Amino acid sequence: MRSGEPGEARAGGTSHSDCLTLAGRTLGSRLIMGTAGAPNLDVLRDALAASGTSVATVAMRRVATGTQSSVFEILSSLGIMALPNTAGCFTAREAVLVADLARDALEVDWVKLEVISDERTLLPDPVELLRAAEDLTGRGFKVLPYTNDDPVLARHLEEIGCAAVMPLGAPIGSGLGILNPHAIAMIVERAGVPVILDAGIGSASDAAYAMELGCDGLLVASAITRAQNPPLMASAIAGALEAGRSSRRAGRIPPRLHAQASTPLEGRLRLATGTNLP
Amino acid sequence: MMLADDEPCSDPAVLSSPGRSERIAISVNGLREDVPTRTSLMDLAGLMSRCEPVAVTAPGSSAGRYATAAGDPRLDLDPEAHAVAAAPVASSAGLAFRGLAIAVNDTVVPRSVWASTILAPGDHVEILSIAPGG
Numbered sequence: 001m002r003s004g005e006p007g008e009a010r011a012g013g014t015s016h017s018d019c020l021t022l023a024g025r026t027l028g029s030r031l032i033m034g035t036a037g038a039p040n041l042d043v044l045r046d047a048l049a050a051s052g053t054s055v056a057t058v059a060m061r062r063v064a065t066g067t068q069s070s071v072f073e074i075l076s077s078l079g080i081m082a083l084p085n086t087a088g089c090f091t092a093r094e095a096v097l098v099a100d101l102a103r104d105a106l107e108v109d110w111v112k113l114e115v116i117s118d119e120r121t122l123l124p125d126p127v128e129l130l131r132a133a134e135d136l137t138g139r140g141f142k143v144l145p146y147t148n149d150d151p152v153l154a155r156h157l158e159e160i161g162c163a164a165v166m167p168l169g170a171p172i173g174s175g176l177g178i179l180n181p182h183a184i185a186m187i188v189e190r191a192g193v194p195v196i197l198d199a200g201i202g203s204a205s206d207a208a209y210a211m212e213l214g215c216d217g218l219l220v221a222s223a224i225t226r227a228q229n230p231p232l233m234a235s236a237i238a239g240a241l242e243a244g245r246s247s248r249r250a251g252r253i254p255p256r257l258h259a260q261a262s263t264p265l266e267g268r269l270r271l272a273t274g275t276n277l278p
Numbered sequence: 279m280m281l282a283d284d285e286p287c288s289d290p291a292v293l294s295s296p297g298r299s300e301r302i303a304i305s306v307n308g309l310r311e312d313v314p315t316r317t318s319l320m321d322l323a324g325l326m327s328r329c330e331p332v333a334v335t336a337p338g339s340s341a342g343r344y345a346t347a348a349g350d351p352r353l354d355l356d357p358e359a360h361a362v363a364a365a366p367v368a369s370s371a372g373l374a375f376r377g378l379a380i381a382v383n384d385t386v387v388p389r390s391v392w393a394s395t396i397l398a399p400g401d402h403v404e405i406l407s408i409a410p411g412g
Binding site for chain 1: 307376380384386
């Protein structure tokens with residue numbers, strides 16, 4: 001499938017008027033991509049292009065000469081905004097320092113805030129996350145916090161001024177999809193800021209489901225970068241995102257316990273002999 | 279630049295040898311480096327963007343990970359040359375060293391003062407850049 005320019009609506013896709021506005025900025029796509037995990041930078045570039053994303057997350061790491069700058073160059077050449085994250089931070093203090101470094105490095109005041117509790121689960125540490133978010137929002141950062149699927153924590157993050165909430169569907173890299181759809185639906189129902197599902201997407205159908213639950217966008221990394229064919233999966237997930245979004249907006253039929261015939265009984269033929277009535 | 283009281287790199291020994299300027303010991307990205315006195319953060323940023331990585335020869339040795347183009351295993355900066363003509367880390371944006379950021383002793387140092395920030399013995403420097411992530 002030929003991919004269009006980053007952010008443009010695909011043929012047959014949703015209209016340009018249904019755009020996501022995040023921290024005051026209207027984005028060309030509701031899909032944000034993570035850049036870690038691809039087998040090499042060429043594959044990453046192709047996947048980013050196929051995804052149609054307009055924002056991609058990057059990390060801050062100790063500099064070594066060589067390819068570190070190439071990620072930034074790839075994003076620049078594709079017209080994709082680099083959103084720095086605080087990946088690998090376990091405390092608020094580390095995360096705040098990394099956010100400050102990223103702001104100086106990129107001259108943007110957006111930050112995808114991740115404060116992880118331990119390396120095995122990679123679950124967010126709620127206490128450190130709130131601490132870091134409060135510090136950063138207080139100093140003018142537009143904070144996009146990676147959080148768990150607890151509606152109460154999501155509300156706290158919104159109340160202290162985060163520009164969005166980004167609940168996980170399942171642990172990072174697990175590909176388990178949406179483990180607690182009820183919780184995600186509750187976050188969606190109560191949120192006054194965009195809800196971007198972040199972590200756990202494994203396939204295109206997961207992406208569609210997240211959008212049907214009412215999420216405003218998705219952040220997908222491993223499902224694309226670690227797929228066997230990352231550009232193809234990027235395209236599939238982008239399409240599924242749009243399908244799920246349209247499905248949500250179209251107003252689905254409610255689930256029913258019993259059947260409801262779509263064709264009325266009126267006007268059927270009547271047999272001359274015997275009966276066709278139940 | 280302020281010194282950290284609990285800085286583990288506690289050897290502020292200044293190396294001197296005939297014909298070379300005095301040096302101070304600092305830590306750069308977790309490795310000990312001996313740099314000339316009056317080295318600024320701008321010097322360091324410029325050097326990092328030009329260097330090729332070399333193997334660390336021995337743990338705790340004073341040979342740093344970074345070599346200049348000449349192959350000398352120490353950061354060998356001319357303390358007189360403060361205007362470092364180094365290529366920016368990344369591209370077209372026009373901002374020098376875009377994508378690069380520096381913290382000294384756990385505090386960000388804005389790029390506007392890199393040139394005027396002189397390293398002190400025992401300073402713990404972290405130089406970070408954009409990398410795949412997220």
